[in-house]
Each structure stands twice: as C-alpha cells, then as structure tokens.
Amino acid sequence: MDLESQPTPGQPVRGSKTGQPIMVIFDLLGRNWAMGIIWHLTNNPSTFRKIQEYCENISPTTLNKRLKELIMAGLIERTLNGYALTNQGEELFKLLQPLGKWSRNWADHYSQKSNKT
Amino acid sequence: MDLESQPTPGQPVRGSKTGQPIMVIFDLLGRNWAMGIIWHLTNNPSTFRKIQEYCENISPTTLNKRLKELIMAGLIERTLNGYALTNQGEELFKLLQPLGKWSRNWADHYSQKSNKT
DNA sequence: CCATTTGCTACACTTTTAGTAGCAAAGCTA
DNA sequence: TAGCTTTGCTACTAAAAGTGTAGCAAATGG
Numbered sequence: 001m002d003l004e005s006q007p008t009p010g011q012p013v014r015g016s017k018t019g020q021p022i023m024v025i026f027d028l029l030g031r032n033w034a035m036g037i038i039w040h041l042t043n044n045p046s047t048f049r050k051i052q053e054y055c056e057n058i059s060p061t062t063l064n065k066r067l068k069e070l071i072m073a074g075l076i077e078r079t080l081n082g083y084a085l086t087n088q089g090e091e092l093f094k095l096l097q098p099l100g101k102w103s104r105n106w107a108d109h110y111s112q113k114s115n116k117t
Numbered sequence: 118m119d120l121e122s123q124p125t126p127g128q129p130v131r132g133s134k135t136g137q138p139i140m141v142i143f144d145l146l147g148r149n150w151a152m153g154i155i156w157h158l159t160n161n162p163s164t165f166r167k168i169q170e171y172c173e174n175i176s177p178t179t180l181n182k183r184l185k186e187l188i189m190a191g192l193i194e195r196t197l198n199g200y201a202l203t204n205q206g207e208e209l210f211k212l213l214q215p216l217g218k219w220s221r222n223w224a225d226h227y228s229q230k231s232n233k234t
Numbered sequence: 235c236c237a238t239t240t241g242c243t244a245c246a247c248t249t250t251t252a253g254t255a256g257c258a259a260a261g262c263t264a
Numbered sequence: 265t266a267g268c269t270t271t272g273c274t275a276c277t278a279a280a281a282g283t284g285t286a287g288c289a290a291a292t293g294g
Contacts, residue, residue, distance in 0.1 A: 008227070009223075009224035009227050010224070021217075021220035021221045021223060021224035022156070022216060022217045022220045022221075023153065024220070024224065025216060025219075025220040025223070026152045026153060029147070030146070030147050030148070030149065030151070030152065031147070032147060034147070035143045035147065036140065036143060039139070073223075073227070074223075074226065074227065088223060088226065091219065092216075092219060092223075095215050095216055095219055098212045099139060099142060099209075099212055100138075100139045102142075102208065102209060102212055103138035103139045103141070103142040104138045104139075106126075106138060106142070106190075106191075106205060106209075107126035107127070107138035107141070109191060109205065110125070110126050110190070110191065
C-alpha cells in the first residue's frame, strides 16, 4: 500500500499538519466506506466478499485499501472467522453508535423541512 | 451546487441505496473537512476566511461545497456573526466529542506498536 | 472616493474512488 | 487427482472529488 496515505498520529494528515489524533481519526474514518465497514463488522466477523456485498458492491480496490488502513490503525484484524473488529475497534464503534439514533431523528426533521411547500 | 451530490435521507447515497439515515450522515460527515468544520464552529461562529485558516487552507472550492451541504443538512447556518452550528449541529458535536479522548488514547497505543523494534 | 475584508467562482491539476475483468490459492467433491 | 467454488485480492480505465491559485463583486471602514 501507499504508505504515504496512511493516517498516522504525529504525521501530517488531511486536517492537521501536526497529526492531532482527533484529526487523524477524522481522516481515517472520513475515507469512503470506513465507517460502513466498522458498522458491519461489529459483533460480526466477515469475509472480504461479504463486506463487499454489505457495502453495496464497494469496489475491491477501495475495500482492500480501507481494510489495510484499518488494520494498520489497529481497529480491525484478520481472524479465523474473517475480518473482525479489535477491542479498540469495538470501543470506537460504541462511541459512534449514538449517531444511529441521532441520525434517525435528524432524518425526520429533514423531511419535515422539505415538506414546507 | 450540484444537487445530485447532496446526501439526503431516503435518497441513494454512497453507502446506502435506500438512504438509511446513518449512512447518509456517514456520507455527509465522511466528506473532506466536514468534521473539521463542525469541530471548529462549536461555540465559535466564524467567517468563511477564518474557517479556511483553521482548516489549514482548505481550498475555497471545497469549503464552499461543504458549507452548502452542511447548511442544507440543517447542521450549520449563517448568522450575523458568520457561520455557526445550529442546535442540531451542536447536538451532533456532543456525540462526536467523546472521539477526542478516545483518539488520544488510540494514538498512544499506536506509537507503542510502532516502537516494538 | 479608495483600500480592505469577505464570500465566493473559474479553471487547471492531482488524488481518490468506482467499476469491471480476471487470476492465484485454498477448500470441497467425486 | 481433476474439476468446481469460494475467497482475497491485483490491474486497468474512467469518473468523481479535492487542491491550489487567481481574481472578482459586494459590503465595510475610513
């Protein structure tokens, strides 16, 4: 993989020239499908092709890059059952989970706004 | 703006053909600098150029696109003091905030791993 | 007036992602 | 052991997104 593009704490990333951890995480999670992959893997180890399906046919190129990045970041790992979240990955998921509820609420307000014809 | 690219609940987005709210949010926040902008605006209305500076000279093209998207999504708005988070935006920030602490912890583990020479 | 600041658009360029094809390795199955 | 399937990719081309610089119109301030 192109190591230049691996978001690493202390190294310049998209969002912080000094590599502030929060910005590194934003860069990492901000890449396409990263959060979707984490979401899918929670309590649910999966194979490459299964992840691809779940992520609505994400191209293998992108999936492969994301997986390598997330493995290097210590958020996922390969097990006998396929790809799975590490403990750190599970912890991160727990922090992201409240977004699920919030987003449904947000979506409701959103449609109300658009209906004000 | 290219309305085709505005992530909207119920509409297909990168991540969900049925527009699942959580995936819509992922698409929205996943775009470059979106989370950085929200982070910066918390309790801190700001002008276009100030945001640009804070985001380490994000190009005006991208910033403008992000702002329009986030405004359409109801997360930020224009006030007399410049761009600012809406109530919904502030709520979202509160959910994202715990990531700050987690990420610092994560960064520590990260450097420990790389030092195992 | 004239100079600044602000919010942006245009444009050319680079990076990232998508989409398709296909192949090597591992695991059946007979 | 030959053939089929599944899995985890790589290669390649095209499209989309982001970058970086220049600069302009509107508002603000002397």
